Amino acid sequence: MSSTDVRINARLTGEDALRYQQLLERSGGSASDLLRDALREYHAAHLRPKRDPLALLAGYIGAGDGPEDLSSNYKAYLTEALEDKIPLRVQDGP
Structure with a gap:
């Protein structure tokens, strides 16, 4: 048995014993084969490689177009855009 083998x-x-016997009969393989397959499925479902959140957002951060001061002056830009779309109506006198 090598250093990478585990008994x-x-x-x-x-x-659990009934489930194991059913799977063993259905697979037609050995107990070791069944355990290997089950371990591989469990590993694939539970130990996915961790992703770097910054790497996931890399395509989005700083990718937009707009004024450089948008984050600090967004209210002024929003007001201006709304005024262009919805003109203010001046009411006639009382």
């Missing part, structure tokens, strides 16, 4: 002894009882 596993496990006791399954009740429902």
Whole structure:
């Protein structure tokens, strides 16, 4: 047995033992094959590589167009844009 080999002894009882026997019969393979397949599926479902949040957002950060001072003067820009779209109506006298 090499240093990367692992020997596993496990006791399954009740429902777990029944599930194991059903899977073993259905697969037609060995107990080791079934355990290897189950471990690979579990690994794929639970140990996905962690992603760097900054790398995920890299295509979006700083990618927009607009004035450089938008974050500090957004209210003025919004007011101006709304005034262009919705002209103010001057009411006639009382």
